[in-house]
């Protein structure tokens with residue numbers, strides 16, 4: 001047997017991965033199997049959106065992490081021996097993909113930015129970033145299966161196609177996992193999705209304190225845009241939600257305008273704005289790398305320059 | 316008195332990579348460093364040892380013989396001793412190979428340990444795989460993306476970051492964690508630390524001293540430089556510069 005598998009925790013993930021799977025399945029001449037949580041939605045819908053077969057993961061007790069399903073999935077994979085297994089590179093997805101890869105002795109292309117099947121050679125071609133985004137690495141698999149983790153929103157969700165048929169099977173409950181969840185602290189507020197923003201004003205470490213971000217927000221409002229941030233602000237200072245982090249470990253954005261304020265322009269960040277139409281910057285250090293990676297910029301303190309830009313915009 | 320194993324990688328400093336002829340990567344002026352997040356992994360191991368009133372921190376790195384400099388750098392960050400799996404063929408390994416070698420070093424050379432710390436991702440590949448793969452190969456529990464961690468009575472209690480919030484998670488020891496950058500602030504080694512590092516024990520292990528074949532599961536077909544360069548016009552922070560900045564924005568049609 002062969003096939004493409006998708007393994008998803010949520011409906012949204014499943015639909016995106018089905019979109020990816022459906023784009024490959026005809027050329028690979030193979031079926032698409034969706035492994036999804038039973039609680040994540042009706043299997044009929046998964047089938048309508050492209051799955052030929054659905055394996056349902058039973059609901060787990062609240063203290064059991066998603067990764068608890070691993071031994072069961074491993075067994076199924078060993079029996080069915082799929083060619084390709086797709087995950088979304090969420091925190092849980094990345095961990096599960098790597099652990100499954102180790103169990104199956106499989107290769108894993110994580111943070112995959114391009115995925116295609118080459119009919120001529122019969123190989124799966126993958127791309128990802130390396131060296132913080134300074135390089136693009138092109139990969140093929142030397143063993144089967146190959147596992148691929150794609151960032152969220154890399155693929156259009158699969159649409160419903162009427163009249164599709166498929167089988168559904170419930171997988172057994174896994175043995176209890178040694179890792180136990182003792183408490184969940186859900187995030188208070190979901191930040192805006194900046195991946196679709198037309199204008200992004202991005203705050204970096206050049207801001208001295210959290211309150212000063214009001215200045216960046218004011219400029220974003222004046223430009224009709226959203227606020228984004230570099231990783232130190234979201235991850236180390238915790239001034240802004242991690243959803244707003246742009247770059248290699250955050251999100252990839254493609255606005256018409258990106259303006260970096262107090263952003264040094266390290267490659268791991270700038271790789272996230274490669275799709276921006278116009279990139280500009282305000283930085284007080286004329287040697288900051290961001291200038292070479294911008295269309296234009298002002299050398300000066302953001303505290304002096306930003307109010308003046310806002311003023312000028314009002315004219 | 317915990318025994319903590321810290322995994323770290325000696326990597327090319329990406330800031331010095333240039334785009335060469337035809338989009339090739341130009342490494343001619345590069346420098347090397349310990350991966351950013353691996354410094355957090357080392358720091359956390361050292362912190363746990365000190366908080367546990369003793370014990371030891373064992374560093375492990377896999378790399379080409381040139382990475383010996385990295386071993387010393389790692390030792391200057393507070394580790395007690397290091398294992399260095401060194402072979403010319405260990406230069407451009409993919410994560411499955413690195414994890415297999417690390418697992419073999421640990422199985423064969425470290426009879427007892429409580430915790431393994433890894434970075435959230437290596438600075439060069441950022442595959443975010445080696446940690447969880449290693450845990451599976453050793454058959455121990457693993458918790459990834461850890462922001463906070465403590466060892467209490469034979470178990471690990473952590474805060475781990477996921478998209479929908481934070482999960483407080485526990486697991487029996489020995490276990491493996493991958494750590495996020497906010498877990499601690501890595502120390503900057505001083506002259507004394509560097510001097511002391513030279514006296515700490517290092518065990519170098521050659522490929523033939525390890526059992527296993529360490530075959531690759533992925534093949535790199537090409538590695539090309541990406542180009543992010545733009546025109547980079549710099550303007551002054553005076554009235555004229557600001558007027559020109561806003562004018563250029565307007566002309567580019569991005570402001571409505």
Ligand SMILES: Cc1cc2nc3c(=O)[nH]c(=O)nc-3n(C[C@H](O)[C@H](O)[C@H](O)COP(=O)(O)OP(=O)(O)OC[C@H]3O[C@@H](n4cnc5c(N)ncnc54)[C@H](O)[C@@H]3O)c2cc1C
Nearest residue numbers: 204205206230231247248249250262264268269284301302
């Ligand atoms: C594997 C890996 C993945 C990473 N992923 C990401 C990622 O996804 N996103 C990300 O952003 N980073 C990421 N990073 C971190 C990245 O390497 C940089 O450390 C980070 O982007 C720097 O953020 P910054 O520009 O805000 O801060 P800094 O580098 O500290 O720069 C601050 C800048 O502000 C300027 N400044 C100071 N005061 C003022 C002032 N008053 N007015 C104007 N300018 C001022 C300074 O001149 C300086 O250039 C990653 C790192 C690694 C190793």
Ligand SMILES: Nc1ncnc2c1ncn2[C@@H]1O[C@H](COP(=O)(O)O)[C@@H](O)[C@H]1O
Nearest residue numbers: 322323377433434436437442443444445
């Ligand atoms: N060559 C290596 N030697 C030792 N540890 C490594 C090596 N490569 C990766 N690691 C560890 O595994 C983590 C994840 O690496 P990666 O999967 O490449 O992103 C790193 O942060 C290190 O802690």
